[in-house]
Amino acid sequence: MTTIVVFVTILATSLFMWAQFGNVTRKISSEYAQFYTDKLVGDLGSYINREIGIAVSASRNSAIVDWMKNEEDGQRRAAAFQELQTVLQVLHDKNGFIALEGSKQSYYMKDRSDGMYIEAQGVLNKANTADAWYFNTLQETPPYNMNIEYNRLLHVTRVWINVKVREDGRNLGVFGTGLTIDSILHNIFSKYQHDGAKSVIVNGQGQIVVDSDSSEAEWDRKELNETLFQYSDDPLFTEQAKDYLADAGSPTVIRMDHNHYQYAAFAPILDSNWHVVTFFRKNALYAPVNFKFIVGMFLLIVLVLSIAISLIVQKIFTAPFQKLKASLQGKEAYQNHSIYGLERKDEFGVLANSIQKMTDRIVQSVPVGIFLLDPKGRLLYGNPCFLSQFDCETKEQFQQWAQQERASLFARQEDLDRVQAVVRESLEECFIEAELLSRRQQSFWAEIHLTKVPNQQAGYHYEGILINVQVKKYYEQNLIDMAATDRLTGVFNRHHFEQTAMGELDRHERSGVRCTLIFFDLDHFKCVNDNWGHDAGDEVLVNTADIVRESTRKSDIILRWGGEEFAVLLVDCGLAEGGRVAEEIRLKLANWQHPIAGVVTASFGVVQRSGAEAYADWFKRGDLALYKAKQSGRNRVVIDEA
Structure with missing residues (x-):
């Protein structure tokens, strides 16, 4: 009875499958074509995505960004070029370019065996149409864009990847690279070649840029004089294809009337106006075998062997697999346990040993x-x-x-x-x-x-x-330190003072502890930079910070208020003691010979906080005392005793 039920069920299913087989074949063929086209797009996209990822990473490199903010700084320029050389070595074509927003200067770079080749490309001009790519990149919302060009002189097609370099909401310029994709496309098409199917790459107007039937040498001579619409005289196909190109969204398959091809699968290429189009016959990518033969053989096998197979499966497979399952649960709980079947010499033993080795290898490695x-x-x-x-x-x-x-x-x-x-x-x-x-x-x-x-x-x-x-x-702590300190002098910055030191002052206020603030400003510091350069100025700032450290306690808070202006917060210190500390620092600065700039003096303002005085008023009094010191001839200490 069971055999009859099985036979009738299989027969009814076979008849239904026969009736639906044509539709199924067409649908599966369409799915295969779409999958095939997506693989082409995916392989090409992986090349482009890799280059985009490297370019975006370079645009966030601290040394490169630091130079783009300070173009004239030779030391930062050298550090940035060293980082750029490392980036070029991992790019596919080992080339790159960088354009600086401040000077509008652009550079082309190429990694060679003798080092990095750098060529200045001139100053970008918004009125020059050849420079429009730069200004378009900065104006667009996405962090990067791409443009594609065909070089008729070199006979190559190149994708240019342009990545914006930004910091704190400000454009610093553009970094990017060029990817020559002709040989890449040739390799991809060779990998997925099928009889009865061909692929082309078209632009947004339907013009064929690359044809899988052409050799790589033929691509070099190709002109944009062929279109995908030449493959069919069917006006419905032409209309649907143009609709897709006008508003390309998700991949699609369009039926067509052609001597060799019945379908065309369309898929867009990442962030470009290029598309992969695959023409195929119904059975090119999915070739079904004789359905009658399959049904007949299947019925024969089921009728003759169904009972025998059931018994064999029960005896040979079911029981061993149940034991294997139980042993795997034991191994899950106790990793040093062995699973069932390792001693067997048949295929089941091979499977058990493979599972044992795989799990051990994964866990151990x-x-x-x-x-x-x-x-x-x-x-x-x-x-x-x-x-x-x-x-x-x-x-x-x-x-x-x-x-x-x-x-x-x-x-x-x-x-x-x-x-x-x-x-x-x-x-x-x-x-x-x-x-x-x-x-x-x-x-x-x-x-x-x-x-x-x-x-x-x-x-x-x-x-x-x-x-x-x-x-x-370690890196978290390093980031915290970098956010709290001035990178040049190593003392705290104003941001840290406003975020952290204010809380300390509130606690001191509640406990009645006196707090005195010293403001001081280096005299004629602009002349140091103008006469000796910024390196000499940086040296003066670093030495000044060291002198202040020597003259203060570990509990005192030293910060660079901005530019050449410093401040020292003296906790548990009165006004007289604060004046003494300020005078000590002033004398040391007045007698300190900087290697390049010589003696650089400073003017000081000292002020003690009065009770619950507002911080803004306190800082204003200190700033006013500093101003009086400068107006009185500089290189002196003015104490605000109000």
Whole structure:
């Protein structure tokens, strides 16, 4: 009875499939053509995306950006060119260009065996149509754009990638690269060539730029005198194709009337007005075999072998796979367990050994710590990366050390308490960022992810991932330091004072501690820059900051207020003491010989905060005292005793 039901079902299904086979074949053929066309676009897009990614990364390089803000600075220029040479070495055509917004100067760069070749291209002019690409790039909203040109002299097609360089909402210029795509397209077309199908690349007007049937040499001589509309006299195809090109969105397939091709698949190329068009016959990319033969053979096999196959599958496969499944669950809970079937010599044994090796290889080689804990928090397994973080070679070595000095795993008691709470309360999952200690008491920061997973042996266990984030912590602290300090002198900047020091002053105000502020400004500093250059001026600023450090306490806050103006916040210090410190700094500056600029004096204003005086009023009094010192002849200290 079962065999009859199976036979009738298969027969009815076969008849239905026969009726629908034509439609299915056409639909599958269309899907294959679209997939085929998308692969062409994807391969080409991967080349272009790689170049875009490198160009965008270069546009954010600190050395390059720093030079573009300070074009005349030779030291910054040298550092930027060194970074640019590194960028050129990884670009596909090893070339690039950079245009500076300040001077409108543009440069072309090429990486060669003897170093980086740099050629100045002249000054960009908005009135010059050849320079329109630059001004269009800056005006457009996207961070980058592309333009494509065909060089009739060199017979090459090139994609130009233009990336805006911006900082703090201000345009600094454009960095980009040129990608010659003729040979790339030839390789892609060769890779996906099919009989009964051909591909072309067309522009927004339907003109054929590249033809997969042409050789690479023929591309070099190709003129834009062929269009995709020549492939069909069908007006409906022409209308639909023009509609697509006018408003290209998602890929599409259009039916056409042609001696060799019945369909055309369209897909846009990333951020350009180019499109890949694939012409194909119905069975070119998907060739179905004889359906009658398939149905007949299928019916015969089902009728003769259905029962036999069922018994064989039950005996040979079902039972072993059930055992394999159970052993995999055991291995999930205890990584050092072997799975079922490793000793078998048949195909199942080969499969079991492959699974065993694959899981071991993955767990052993990943660059993150993987570990398992039992319901009591004891280590069941730790991969080599996990053990190495704690300077241990084996699980037993880790367990012995951890049992003796469990608390010493964590630098902070609260982190240990959190992990113990997870285990004690059987929480489903948790994430902890903690400072850990190795067996040699070396500290490192790590992210710990714990997830509760059920198993048949113990009810549940915890799967854990440990990621060493020490480098991340270092960079975070480095960024904090960079945001708070002046890069040239190393003292605090005004932003840090306004964000951090104000809070300190509020606390001192509540406790009644006196605070005195010293403002001072280097005399005639502009002359130093004008006569000796900015390098000499920077040297004066650095030396001044060093002298102030020598004359103040560690608890005092030194900041560069701006330009050649400095300030010193003296905490728990009265006005008289503040005047003494200011005079000491003044005398040292007046007797200090800078290697290039010589003696550079300074004028000082000293002011003590009165009770709950507003900060703006306090700073204004200090600035006024500084102004009086300058008006009185400079190189002196004026104390505001109001």
